[in-house]
Amino acid sequence: MSRSPRVVAIGGGHGTAVTLRAARRYAGELTAIVSVADDGGSSGRLRDLLGVPALGDVRNCISALAADDSVLGSALTARYSEGLLSGHAAGNLLLAGLLVECGDLELAIARLGELVGAVGRVLPATTTPTELRAELVEGQLVGQAAIARTAAVRGVSVLPEGVRPPTAALQAIDAAEQIVIGPGSLYTSVLAAAAVPALASAIRGAAGRRIYVCNLRPEDPETNGYSVADHVAALTRHGVEIDVVVWDSGSGLDLGDPQMAVVDSDLRGSNGLVHEPGKLAGVLAGLL
DSSP: OSSSEEEEEEEEEEHHHHHHHHTTTOOEEOOOOOOOOSSSHHHHHHHHHHOOOOHHHHHHHHHHHHHHHHHHHHHTOBBSGGGGTTTTTHHHHHHHHHHHHHHHHHHHHHHHHHHTTTTSSSEEEOSSSEEEEEEEEEEEEOHHHHHHHOOOEEEEESSTTTTOOOOOHHHHHOSEEEEESSSOOIIIIHHHHHHHHHHHHHHHHHHHHEEEEEEEEETTTTTTOHHHHHHHHHHTTTTTOHHHHHHHHGSSSOOOOOSSSSOOOOOOOSSSBBBBBBHHHHHHHOOO
16 A cells, blocks of 8 residues: 555545545545535525525635644634624635636635645535535435434435536546545435546445444434444445445444445544544554
8 A cells, every 4th residue: 555645535624624634644645525515504695696506615624724823724713703794614614705806616615725725635525516416314405404403314416417527536536545525414415426427436446445433313304213334335325335434433423334434543532522543543544
């Protein structure tokens, strides 16, 4: 195995940002492929106002890859608390401005990465505005924010149908020695990216090892009552194949029978709610 491994992380903003903070410690080449289907908060407001893809998850991941001494990198996550900009993250506004100036989402993301000295690259799961559609036990529901507040989700898909990821994203998956999916909200974050049909197909055909980092606990109501095996089954239903699951048995999430290799390790941070990047880095590096 290469001493400078090529690593790809796939998912949404907060969870994938943790993976990136872990993987930057051992990866030689690091790429994040991030959902742009969010329609809540600052991202949703900018989508409605400017007609742009959701920018918040991308901004989170760029911040996670920023150089340690980058003041701008730290400022990306700062939020305004008053006036017309209340609730907006500074990085979302900056990225929206770069998108207007560059006229291309991939280029705008790359320019922001350069400005903060990013140690890897971030790519959108799709280059056009998309919405998330959920198949429920009864009927359908469209909208990431609404789906996150809903139980009994059977599956999700990205609209419009046939939307494509950047060619660079497919190339990164093909060349990767390790593909890390998650952690993050199963349907509204992880699968909002990984279930883009061309990305799911690329993951299935990948030569690199495919790892799913399971959440520390179920999310209420989205995955209330789910075990690790239930998470794996949902990925499989969406055509996303994995080789090994990373799980923390002390977190309170039941294992079930995922019928594949499972690595059990203490991954909790000080608050017990999110993965600690240093611990996760040790596990992921060991899986190379």
